[in-house]
Amino acid sequence: MTLALPAGPAPAARRQIFVGTALAALAGTTMMGGMLAVWALMRQRAVDAGERFPVNFIIPEVATNVMLITLFSLCLFAQWAVYSARRGDRAHTGLALGVVLVLGIAYVNAQAFVYTQMEMPLAGSGYATMFYAITGTMVAMVVAGLVYTVVAMFRSLGGRDREFEVISAHAMYWYFIAAAYAAMWFLVYVTK
Secondary structure, three states, rough: OOOOOOOOOOOOOOHHHEEEEEHHHHHHHHHHHHHHHHHHHHHHHHOOOOOOOOOOOOOOOHHHHHHHHHHHHHHHHHHHHHHHHOOOOHHHHHHHHHHHHHHHHHHHHHHHHHHHOOOOOOOOOOOHHHHHHHHHHHHHHHHHHHHHHHHHHHHOOOOOOOOOOHHHHHHHHOOOOOOOOHHHHHHHHHHO
């Protein structure tokens, strides 16, 4: 006769990567929100003074609209990667992450096109400095997302099929990027 208690339940899975990504997205939201608030303040002051904002620069709107469409379609593929990873479909997970990688690179390429078409000097005005600060920060966050995609791809294709926390956190990061760009797109590229 055994008088021992039965084993307790297994501990709940720790979700450090998911929580860390959520905290990084929150930090990025506050950073972009602050930068966009300063941008809106600069714009309002210029409009109140009767000046044109932006000053003598034409923004190629087709490229900026394509970047918006690219990021939202990228989110669909990131979610497809989550869907495939949960079902253990390594081939479709890899394909979805590969498409996310290509679309992220396309975003960076489109932003480089915008820079070359605008031909704006960096130190020309407060507008130029703030424009490059906001858009450069966005590019840096997209490049961080590309690194995240490569890491998620290696983990998934490397045989860690049951660990879809990385893929889920990866998708959440791209959702944050898409939302941040949508706000930036409206305030920086559309509102003139």
